Amino acid sequence: MKIAVDAMGGDFAPLEIVKGVELARDQFTDIEFELFGDEKQITAILQNSDRVNIHHTDVTIDMGEEPVKAIRRKKDSSLVLAATAVKNGEADAFFSAGNTGAVLAAGIFVIGRIKGIDRPGLATVLPNLSGKGDHEYFVMMDMGANAESKPAHLYQYGFLGDFYAEKMLGYTKPTVGLLNLGTEEDKGDAVHKEAWQLLNGSDTLNFIGNVEARELLNGAADVVVTDGSNGNTALKAIEGTALTMLKMIKAAIMENGVTAKIGGALLKPALKGLQGKLDYSKAGGAVILGVNAPVVKTHGSAKAEAVSNTFAQIHQMITSNLVPDIQAYVAAHKDDLSAKQLDAEQDN
């Protein structure tokens, strides 16, 4: 299999991207890497060119650029060239740690939507920290690809998330929940009330109803369906709170003088374990589900190990046949999933 890599996207690109490529190359003997970016810089880092092909470009898309404009104007950027290679069948998947909006736009406009999916969305795998059962992770989508959603889009996220949980996390009949203001059926705005009805009416999904943000990390559901706005808020609130608390524990240790410092030193392995459980980069990057190939955006601050974990995730996406299976399912259930059809039914 071939993975097209935007070698210039990310806070530590190309250094950590190239190092991550080499880690993954040594781990997976069946991956060939097509790297797009500055040849000189890449060559200077690369220790071994086995199964690594470099395609030179000195054009890059920056983190702050307006995504859609950037991908239209910079067709010879490392990001767009990598996506184009996938479109042209020269690679099987697209990796970037760059501008999230631009990766999303390249996924949708260059690689293309799956026919029958109206709005591809951003899926993230987060840790289930309940300590109960053997489901270490859950999938949540959309995390912010779309600022506005219709009920049918949320319904489609349910199916996409369900496929991801089954294929990638190995869950049988994963539970699917809808993020909402409260657990009762009639909670939320009109979009969420209608989405509840659609999800609940599905014979395929194991829908368990509304879930609240308080229970996300506590194993509320294997698949959490949300509009991009609330998904983004939940993810960032979780990240912000976790970071703040770790910082405060460290500060509290310092403030409380010698005794607490000894306590802190003795507690170090425990805190490290905690940090490890919170580190969801082990499960890879954020996936654009609903497009015609694996497209994965890893964190801009990702170091080599997180980059390599993302390649492991892409490797599994390809070997598990995730995208072709979604395509086949959506084609076979076109009418049941179509936003147009569902809207028409709701109007009757």
Added chain:
Amino acid sequence: MKIAVDAMGGDFAPLEIVKGVELARDQFTDIEFELFGDEKQITAILQNSDRVNIHHTDVTIDMGEEPVKAIRRKKDSSLVLAATAVKNGEADAFFSAGNTGAVLAAGIFVIGRIKGIDRPGLATVLPNLSGKGDHEYFVMMDMGANAESKPAHLYQYGFLGDFYAEKMLGYTKPTVGLLNLGTEEDKGDAVHKEAWQLLNGSDTLNFIGNVEARELLNGAADVVVTDGSNGNTALKAIEGTALTMLKMIKAAIMENGVTAKIGGALLKPALKGLQGKLDYSKAGGAVILGVNAPVVKTHGSAKAEAVSNTFAQIHQMITSNLVPDIQAYVAAHKDDLSAKQLDAEQDN
């Protein structure tokens, strides 16, 4: 001043409510309490009836009841009777630890909206944990009173939150931010884009633009404006993550055996300090801003001390003249704040 108290609302009512009333009664010599609820139960708990009047009723509204139906059908419930006392001028403020939706409905339909405020919202005070500056808290609204918002409602929340931060937290020209997907001006759905324009156009507010959920606890703004859906998601995600992390730190200490246990014991004061900083019940309960009297809903699980803190908050709301000042401001700026007027302008 007189505070009308729903003595039967909350997980530990009437015990903790009555104990909280006595704590506050002993602290504030100018408060008289009008308690609505089961006279026998209240009398059995009450140690001293100074400045505490009991109004008997054996009807209560439960946590799970549909709010609007409940307040319509149960006019003689402790919750509705307390709100009615405020409406009739027999008390100056309304306190409850009961069904949030019912408290909200009673605030809006019994006590009434401030003329010129289209949608009263739920405001919560949360800790600023940045460790920078002297602003220990920030105000955020709406936390879930309204599942759907128009730009003008968000604009009005900006003014209500600004008043609260000035009067109650003592902040001069508090910074006002809009919770959104990203910090750039054009982020979010149409409602957030228009709300940004309205807030940015205000000569009164110190608007600093969009803020992200990751920075909330890190002092993003003194006043955070949000629609009820994202506000609710952010609050619950913060609470859930904080609870999960505290639980995990304890579990990590246990799992790592004797060494970590000693570490944990030595670290205890530091962790206790952390828990104290996270405990935002010190700043009182959630306030329904935009109604014609102080209406405060404290956490259902509140114990006597949190109940008493909420009375301190109500005491300050009354002595600082918060509600009359909001009423006067809104009356003087009716046209600038009106949703109807703002919608008409946006259509032009």
